[in-house]
Amino acid sequence: MIIFRYLTREILITMSAVAGVLLLVIMGSRFIRYFTNAAEGDIPASILGTLMLYHLPGFLELILPLAFFLGILLAYGQLYLNSEITVLVACGISPNRLLQVTMLPTLLVTVLVASCSLWLTSSGARHNEILLEEQQSRLDFSSLAPGRFQEFGDGRTAYIEGLNDKQTRMQEVFISERQRREDDTPQTVVTRARSGYQTVDKETGSRFLVLAEGERYSVEPGLAQAERLEFDTYAVRLSRATEMSELDDAEYATTAELIASDDPEAQAQLQWRISLPLMVPILTLLALPLSKVNPRQGRFAKLLPAIFLHISYLSLLLAALDAIGRGALSATIGMWPIHLGYLVLGWWLARRSQLGGMR
Structure with missing residues (x-):
């Protein structure tokens, strides 16, 4: 022994x-x-x-x-x-x-x-x-670093100057995104706001970024014209409610499922x-x-x-x-x-x- x-x-x-x-x-x-x-x-x-x-x-x-x-x-x-x-x-x-x-x-x-x-x-x-x-599938404030330009899906680029103490509200928000007009021509939309926060629609489950006190510009490089919109509150939909995709790969299956x-x-x-x-x-x-x-x-x-x-x-x-x-x-x-x-x-x-x- x-x-x-x-x-x-x-x-x-x-x-x-x-x-x-x-x-x-x-x-x-x-x-x-x-x-x-x-x-x-x-x-x-x-x-x-x-x-x-x-x-x-x-x-x-x-x-x-x-x-x-x-x-x-x-x-x-x-x-x-x-x-x-x-x-x-x-x-x-x-x-x-x-x-x-x-x-x-x-x-x-x-x-x-x-x-x-x-x-x-x-x-x-x-x-x-x-x-x-x-x-x-969602924008999380904890993943956004103040003072940096970051992409967060759908061709959007965001910049925030800072976050409040509770990490729930963004300060000095800048968002650039590519969209298409009604005639299917591309355009660049730039949005600037003094603050912003996230919210979820309880009925649809869609996630929105709500911006406050800002302007929204629709511009196209090379053209000497632009559309300008001032707003007190403006909501940008970040994502629609979707079901989690199925993980069908054998790597994620249980042993009983493999058998x-x-x-x-x-x-x-x-x-x-x-x-x-x-x-x-x-x-x-x-x-x-x-x-x-x-x-x-x-x-x-x-x-x-x-x-x-x-x-x-x-x-x-x-x-x-x-x-x-x-x-x-x-x-x-x-x-x-x-x-x-x-x-x-x-x-x-x-x-x-x-x-x-x-x-």
């Missing part, structure tokens, strides 16, 4: 360190992308945390198998360098027993990856897509979701013999070949995902030969390691 706790702790600590570094890099890259969009006014900064949170399962389902694979390699590699594996063998710990001990943390990681791939990732992706679509569907893309996505947790025990079988290193070589001697092995495994699965989705590969065959091939490779490496001795 003491040996089991010791080995499990070494694997999980190393895996957590690797996963933390990888997660920081990947989430940092995605956060920078969203932060750039927020700085440009495409999305409000207030939803950045929510977007990143719902992206987390999608990151973890890819990071955890690799982190666990490297965790076994580094943890057991250190045990070989310190001759601790030699001591364990002398105490009667066989290769099969070592594999059994490793299988409990393997089961834990498999359950975590399965929870992400079969449930949390699709739910989070769907939530983010709906959230972004809602932001694109019930015969569509090639749905079958490809289903096999991909099953493949991610299935990778974990197969990678464990591969990692055990690869972690055996000579003290003169160092613990990182087999790390690079092992990483290339993982990359090849994942690349073949991605290629199969694309082929099944396009109908070029039968879903009946699917990704299973790839898993079988690497399972046989892991069994062969483990058998070869046992014949050569754990020491």
Whole structure:
């Protein structure tokens, strides 16, 4: 029991360190992308945390198998360098027993990856897509930066000098938009107002921008004439009430919906979701013999070949995902030969390691 706790702790600590570094890099890259969009006014900064949170399962389902694979390699590699594996063998710990001990943390990681791939990732992706679509379908004051010209749909460009303390009313508003006259000729309409606020018609559900104390000009570059309209209150319709578009992509479907569907893309996505947790025990079988290193070589001697092995495994699965989705590969065959091939490779490496001795 003491040996089991010791080995499990070494694997999980190393895996957590690797996963933390990888997660920081990947989430940092995605956060920078969203932060750039927020700085440009495409999305409000207030939803950045929510977007990143719902992206987390999608990151973890890819990071955890690799982190666990490297965790076994580094943890057991250190045990070989310190001759601790030699001591364990002398105490009667066989290769099969070592594999059994490793299988409990393997089961834990498999359950975590399965929870992400079969449930949390699709739910989070769907939530983010709906959230972004809602932001694109309406003008949100939190996404408008005072002192900047920003586009907000339908060819409109807006500029505001500032917002009040409650972020509910705009001050010194400028709006430029392209419209067409009754004879279908284009014109540029420029509207300036002292203030403005948003409102929604309860009957129709349409969203309006209500401007107060301003002028509206209809001009056409190159012509020496313009139409001018002064107003106390003027409402600009920003969007009509529309239903949220259906998210039919297999990426957003639940696992139950994928099982019930015969569509090639749905079958490809289903096999991909099953493949991610299935990778974990197969990678464990591969990692055990690869972690055996000579003290003169160092613990990182087999790390690079092992990483290339993982990359090849994942690349073949991605290629199969694309082929099944396009109908070029039968879903009946699917990704299973790839898993079988690497399972046989892991069994062969483990058998070869046992014949050569754990020491």
